[in-house]
Amino acid sequence: MKCFSRGMLVGAALLPLVMAFAPSRAIAQGGQPVKIGVVLSLSGPAAVFGLPERNAIMAIEKEIAAAGGVKGRKLELVFFDDKTNPTEAARGVTQLINDEKVVAIIGPGTGGTILAAGPIAERLKVPLLGPAGTVAVTAKTNSFAPWVFRVAINDMVGVQTLLQSAVKKGAKRIGIIYQEDAYGKFGAEYAQKLSAEHGFTVAETVSAAYTATDLTSQATRLRNANVDAVFIQMSISSLGAAFLKAANDVGLKVPFFANSGLAQKSFIDAAGSLGEGVHVLSIGNLPYDPTPAEQKLVALLRKNGNEPQGWGEIIGGNGLMTVVAALKAIDGPVTGEKMRDTIEGLCGFETYSMGKPCFSKDNHDGWGADALVVTTIRGGQFRSAP
Amino acid sequence: MIEYVIRGLINGAVYGILALPMSLLFATAGTVDFAIGAYALIAAAVATSVAGTLGLVAGVLSALLASAVMAGIFALLKRSGEEGIRVALASFGLSVAIASIVLLIWGTQPFVRPTFSRMLEIGGLRINPQGLINVAISVGLVALTYYLLRATSLGRMMRAAAANPVGAELAAIPVLGVQCGTILAGGLLGGLAGLLILHSAGLDFTASLSLTFIGFAAAIIFGIQTPLRSLFGGLAMGVVEALSAGFTSGMVTSMIPSAFMLVVLMTGLLGSNRFAGDRP
Incomplete structure (x- = not known):
């Protein structure tokens, strides 16, 4: 009995303390991160x-x-x-x-x-x-x-949006250049699939290996096919820039539409003045607009x-x-x-x-x-x- | 068709410069320096960071420095008795190391510095004047090498070291010195090739090994024993590359140059000593 009352007393003394801690403990439990x-x-x-x-x-x-x-x-x-x-x-x-x-x-x-x-x-x-x-x-x-x-x-939505915009700007005979990997190949094939539905033809398709340094042959082929726009499915900025350079070298002067893989600052830097006027797909436009x-x-x-x-x-x-x-x-x-x-x-x-x-x-x-x-x-x- | 051939020749000229030091080193030391592409890369990287003509000098110097490291490795390996394959493997390592250094300092940014914005129009063909400069420099370098080998005492020393190392050593020719000098020449030529590529197509940190391979291919295709053939090897690789890009599509395009090399090597006629005849 004595013991019990002493316990009560201790308990009573501790009560405010426990009360004070109670809310924070509740948060710690309910709000486990x-x-x-x-x-x-x-x-x-x-x-x-x-x-x-x-x-x-x-x-x-x-x-x-x-x-x-x-x-x-x-x-x-x-x-x-x-x-x-x-x-x-x-x-x-x-x-x-x-x-x-x-x-x-x-x-x-x-x-x-x-x-x-x-x-x-x-x-x-x-x-x-x-x-x-x-x-x-x-x-x-x-x-x-x-x-x-x-x-x-989804890349399908991306390719479609970009090509729709190309058609809207008057492209009818579109040439495609892609990098030789799954990303590049998908873009080229899907563009072909979209062509009938969106009212353009794929006049020529060329590709480049990651390590290619010179793309003048590819650019020449696109020029000879009389394309009126080029769809660039690449994600390596040096490759994209090399293509713009080659296009300039061989006199391929048509609008370029690049997929979002090239929406990188390094692409602009590498392309220099040749990049001006190139259309690039992007998810939003965080850095600029x-x-x-x-x-x-x-x-x-x-x-x-x-x-x-x-x-x-x-x-x-x-x-x-x-x-x-x-x-x-x-x-x-x-x-x-x-x-x-x-x-x-x-x-x-x-x-x-x-x-x-x-x-x-x-x-x-x-x-x-x-x-x-x-x-x-x-x-x-x-x-x-x- | 003719257009592709001409463009191929212009590209191939640079491959020829990359191939030249490969065959020189093979002739004098019986080994291969796989870091040639890395010399080109470091030269281009350094040249972009230093403005003006000074950049070109700095680029070549950095390539020379890199090849000096290779020469040091070569000398060390040679002292331990074996060279050949171990030197080749060490040069692979150096190549990877240089590419990593470039990645560390310059990041993934591409190196390109176009010199001409106006193209030359020759008979309806638009050509970048830089391409013609590349061809001129390439032919000039090969001619210079030929002259050095044939008509100077240095060239005689190199040929002697190649033909009979032991005999040359006995005749007081510093064989090791000649071989290390050849590696340095590789740095010089590789660096120059890098600068030419920097001013034409451009490159990035991944380029070193692919440049080495194309140079190696160009060097062996018509016989690695004779430096002169490396120019023709380079031109041939350039033309094949351009034609395959011009007339085939998809993954076949990048396969054809390798397949071409394989076929030439398997038929083996062009590389045989019967045709090589002259020793360097």
């Missing part, structure tokens, strides 16, 4: 895109943390460099899900690495948000299709000491904003499966990108043609066409 994996190509050939993607994700994350998280939940990002390598990407995704218990992964960085990580995401039941245009990434025939979402723009939403992202990036590079930041931001939108819609504990189900129902949420994102059960490509803009190089800058 939600872990999100970020697997991007921070080194290797795709680092050109991976680094800006990461910069945007980090800048936006800081902003979210400053605002107290999403619905009281704190976000914790876990980064992994896939080195533009499918094996590394698969390892990273496995590691982040098994060891770090992430509930969603932004990445991996390229089409090839996403496809390699897809089966793992399916097995471990965590959705991937892929920042790549490669068509196969969201193909319905993939067994892991339910688990992979795209936060970039940002829309109001994009301006907010530019401000965030600058706050972190990063200058906007191109569309990498936009699709990186798309990835994180998709996660944020999903978290806003989820009540109670967050799991990978819940994230997947919720993302599939997201439509019209807030992002820093152009266009209205919309996912559904049948469509895992969140962004469409309205997120794209055909820019023209003027004064050494990509300017959004008036």
Whole structure:
């Protein structure tokens, strides 16, 4: 009895203390930070895109943390460099899900690495948000299709938008030059497929190896085929610049339409004055003509000491904003499966990108043609066409 | 058709410059320097960072420096008794190292510095004047090499070192010196080739090995023993490349030059000593 009353006394004495701690403990439990994996190509050939993607994700994350998280939940990002390598990407995704218990992964960085990580995401039941245009990434025939979402723009939509713009500017006989890889070959073949539907003919198709230094033969062939516009499906800026130079050498003077692979500052630098007037497809226009939403992202990036590079930041931001939108819609504990189900129902949420994102059960490509803009190089800058 | 041939010849001239030091070194030291393309790369990279003519000088000097490293490696390996394949492998390593250094300092940016914006019109054919300069320099360098080999005491020393190293050593010819000098000449020529490419088609950090391979191909196609043939090898590779780009499509385009080389080597006639005749 004595003992009991002493216990009561101690208890009573401690009560205010316990009360004082109670609220903070409640937050710590209910607000266990939600872990999100970020697997991007921070080194290797795709680092050109991976680094800006990461910069945007980090800048936006800081902003979210400053605002107290999403619905009281704190976000914790876990980064992994896939080195533009499918094996590394698969390892990273496995590691982040098994060891770090992430509930969603932004990445991996390229089409090839996403496809390699897809089966793992399916097995471990965590959705991937892929920042790549490669068509196969969201193909319905993939067994892991339910688990992979795209936060970039499908390459099919890109090629179509660019060629529509070419036709609108009067192109009828289009020549194609592509780099010899999956990206290049896809563009050339898909353009051929689109030709009948969009009222142009493919007058000539030529290709170049990565290592080619001189493209005058290819340019000569396009010139001899009397093309009235050239569609450039390349992502290596030196190759693109070499083609412009060769075209100038052989006197091929027609409008050029380059796919988004060349929407890089290094392409402008390498092409110099020959780049003027070239039309380049881009996802938004962050560095030169940002829309109001994009301006907010530019401000965030600058706050972190990063200058906007191109569309990498936009699709990186798309990835994180998709996660944020999903978290806003989820009540109670967050799991990978819940994230997947919720993302599939997201439509019209807030992002820093152009266009209205919309996912559904049948469509895992969140962004469409309205997120794209055909820019023209003027004064050494990509300017959004008036 | 003729247009493609002419463009091929213009490109091939630069390949010839890359091939020249390969066959020189093979003749004097019996090994191959796979870092030639890397000398070209470092020369182009350095030349873009230094303005004006000084850039060209700095570019060639950096290539010379890189080849001096190679010469040092060669001398060390030779002291340990074996050269040949080990030197070739070491040069591979040096090539990768140089490409990494370029990537580290200059990043992935392409190197290109166009000299002429106006093209020459010759009989309805538009040609970049730089191409003609490339051909002139290439032919001049080959002629100079030929003269050096045939008519100077240095050339005699080189030929002696090639024909009979032991005998040459006994005759007080500094064989090792001659061989290292040949590697330095490779740096000089590779650097010059790099500058010509910088001013015509341009290159980036990935170019070193592909330049080495095209130079190697040009060097062996008509027989690696004789430096003069490397020019013709280069021209032939250029023409084949241009024709295949002009008349075939898809992945076949980049396959044909290699296939051409394979066929020539397999028939073996052009490379045989019967036709090579003259020793360097």
